[in-house]
Each structure stands twice: as structure tokens, then as C-alpha cells.
Amino acid sequence: MTHPELRPRPPSPLVEAADERFAAHGVRLLLKRDDLVHPELPGNKWRKLAPNLRAALETGHDRLVTFGGAYSNHLRATAAAGRLLGLGTVGIVRGDELADRPLNDSLARCAADGMRLHFITRSEYRRKADPEVLPRLLAAAGAGDAYVVPEGGSNAPALTGCAELGRELRDVCDVAAVACGTGGTLAGLAAGLSPAQRALGVPVLAGGFLGAEIRSLQAQAFGGPAGSWTLAEGYDHGGYARVPRPLEDFARDFESRHGLPVERVYVAKLLWALTALTRAGAFPRGTRVAAVVTGRG
Template sequence: MTHPELRPRPPSPLVEAADERFAAHGVRLLLKRDDLVHPELPGNKWRKLAPNLRAALDAGHGRLATFGGAYSNHLRATAAAGRLLGLETVGIVRGDELAGRPLNESLARCAADGMRLHFATRSEYRRKADPDTRDRLLAAAGAAGAYVVPEGGSNALALTGCAELGRELRGASDVVAVACGTGGTLAGLAAGLAPGQRALGVPVLAGGFLGAEIRSLQGVAFGGPAGDWTLAEGFDHGGYARVPAALDAFAADFESRHGLPVERIYVAKLLWALHALTAAGSFPRGTTVTAVITGRP
């Protein structure tokens, strides 16, 4: 029997954001309020985690282990999911220098939801894809034998959940844009959209590495390329979890205009990028753009 928390949920709301900054360029802006899809696992975190959680429960696992940085929304979502489903959770956190320090708000939420935190050295964390390194990290964290969800939740199962997001948006707009960390949401979203629609990813980290990651994920999940997608680089604002004053002010203004709480790590960068691209004429007049609101503060 499916756990009540993992039953299919109704489509999240799609609303129009009347914004003269877009309308002046002939662009219509819609917001896919995926932050409302689940009360505790908003947006792409629920869509990516749900198929993995079902697999973990079906296989009889009582413990989840996953990876993330000190401000990881994925760690927070996994910890909340564990609490809701009665599963133990272990989070392997990048940066052993954080051990013994007061927890930031994100990690404190993880701990409050029962997640056991293990801080790994940055050099070892970078090698976590290596099976031997991963096994050492899991053993050191007391998570040997746990069901492992990758960093950001992005794997083949997660992409099937994100493809459902694309199917919900078929025909709704010309371009569907989403902020990207590991690329899994974009990879699945693009696969679910209708022919003629384009998925646009806005990386929140610098480095230009996501294209290869997305192609690899789609190869594993779908057997090859799926859907039309592109990346808009250059809107990371200095790197992951960097929120300079200008970005914070832009997000606060958007909140005031539209009554929408704007999460700063991902959503603010997405909305900033869409505003900048619109102002630069990147979208032809008459284009309808949907911004996927993947999280909340």
C-alpha cells in the first residue's frame, strides 16, 4: 500500500504574473507555483524524492542517506521526508570545518527533523561518485546499507518525477524556465514538455558543467536526449548560496509586486535571469514564459 505522503498530488497552480517589465517587451510571464505542491517538500524536491522514497520503502529500507552542502534544500527536504515516513536519515555534508560549529538555519532544520549529520572533507566529498569513496563516507556516517539518494536527488527515478512536471505544462507556454543545481529537474522537465516547447535552465553555480550532466542523466533515464532544452549561464551571482544586495533587493521587489515569497538561492536567480533576458530581447514578442517556482524561503 502506498504511504499517504507518496500518493499522486494534484497539479500545482499555474498563475499569470502581470508585470510591466515583461509586458513592455511583449512577453507574458506565468508562474508555476510548484512551491505549493506539498506542504513540507516543495517543488522539485518532492518531485525528485517521491519516486526514490517509494523505491526505498518497496525495498524495505528503514534509512536514507544523501549528500549536500551546508545550505542544501535537498538535505532539508530529505530530512522532512524521513520524519513524515518514519525513516532514519543521514546527511553527508560538504566541509569538515563545519563540524563542531553552530548549525546554520538549513542544517538546524535537518537536525530538528531527525537527520544525523556527518561532515566530510571537501576533497573526499568531491570524490563521492567513486564507489570506494562513497562506501567509506557512508560507513563513517553510520549509513552503510542505507538507501542512497544522490546529491540534489538527481537520478533516473527523479527524472521520471520531473517529467510529470513537464506534462502538467504541456501547451501552457513557449518556454518553461527553472533554476538548476544538479540539472535533474531540467533533464526531466524537458522530457515531459510537448514538441515545440523549450525548457530553459538557469544554473545557480558557475562552471559550465551542467550540460554534460544533463545529457548523462537523460541517457540513463530515457536512453538518450529528450526534449528541447538550453542553459542560460552567467546568472549565478558569484556562486551557490551567494545573494548579493542587488539580487536580494530584486527578490524583495518581486515579492512586493506579486505577493510571492521568493526563495533566494534558486528562485531569485531564475527570476532575475528571466528579467534580464527579456530586457535584452532574448524572447521574441508574443512569447509566453513560465517560471517554475521550485521552493520557498
């Protein structure tokens, strides 16, 4: 019997935003309000976690373990999911120096939802997927028998959940755009779109590494490439969780124009990139661009 929290949810709303910065170039901006898909697990967090949560319950696990940085929205979502489903949660956090500091708002929320936090060095964290390192990390965190959800929730089950997002956008836009952290949402989104559509990812981290990650994820989930997708690099604004003043001003202005709360780490960078690309003529006149509003990333 499916847990009530894991039953299919209705499609998230799609609304058109009247914005002269896009209209001046003949582009229609649509907002896919995936931040409204679940009250505590907004947007891509719900879509990526739900298949993993079902798998954890079906295989008899009573605990989840996952990974993230000090401001990880994925950690917050996993902790909330554990509370809602009655599952224990362990978060392995990048940066052992954080163990001696007061918890920031994100980690405090995780702890309040019952997540046990285990801090490791940054060098250990970089090797967390190594088959020789992972078992030792899990044992040290007291999570050796827990169901493992990867960083960002991006794995083959997660991509099947994100493909549903693409199916919800079939034939209602020409380009479906989303901010990217680990690339899982973009990889699944592209797979769910029709052949005539394109998915566009805006990385929120610098580095140019996502292309290979997305190809690898699609191979794991679908056996090979799935759908059409591209990346718009150069809009990370200095790196993850960096919100310089121009980006903050842009987000506030967008909120004022459209009455929409704009999450800063992911959504603001996505909307900034789409505005800049439109001004640069990246989209032909008549293009319908759907921006996936993921809420807390």
C-alpha cells in the same frame, strides 16, 4: 499499499503575473507555483524525492542517506521526508570544519527532523561518487545499508518525477524555465514537455558543467536525449547561496509587485535572469514564459 504521503498530488497552480517589464516586450510571464505542491517538500524536492522514497520503501529500506552542503535545501527536504515516512536519515555534509561550529538554520532543521549529520572533508566530498570512495564514506557515516539518494536528489527515478512537471505545462507555455543546481529538474522537465516547447535552465552555480550532467542524466533515465533544453549561464551572482545586494533588492521588489514570496538562492536568480533576457530581446513577441517557482529550491 502506498504511503499516504506518496500518493499523487494535484497539479500545482499556474498563474499569470502582470509585469510591465515583460509586457513591454510582448512577453507573458506565467508562474508555476510548484512551491505549493507539498507543505514540507516544495517544488522539485517533492518531484525528485517521491520516486526515490517509493523505491526505498518497496525495497525494504528503513533509512535514507544523501549528500549536501551546509545550506542544502535537499538535505532539509530529505530529513523532512524521513520524519513524515518514519524513515531514518543520514546527511553526509561537505566541510569537516563545520563539525566544530554551531549548526546553521538549515542543518539545525535537518537535525530537528531526526537526520544524523556526518561531516567530511571537501576533497572527500568531491570524490563521493567514486566506487572506491562511496562504500567507505557510507560505512564511516553508519549508513552502509541505507538507500542512497544522490546530491540534489538527481537520478533516473527523480527525472521521471520531474517529467510530470513538464506534462503539467504541456501546451500552456512556449518556454518553461527553472533554476538549476544539479540539473535533474531541467532534465526531467524537458522530457515531459511537448516537441514544440523548450525548457530553459538558469544555473545557480558558476562553472559551465551542467550541460554534460544533464545529458548523462537523460541517458540514464530515458536512454538518450529527451526534449529541447538550453542553459542561460552567467546569472549565478557569484555562486551558490550568494545573494548580493542587487539581487536582494530585485527579490524584494518582485515580492512587492506580485505578493509572491521569492526564495533567494534559486527563484530570485531565475526571475532575475528571465527579466534580463526579456529586456535583451531573447524571447520573440508573443512568447509565453512559465517560471517554475520551486520555493526552497
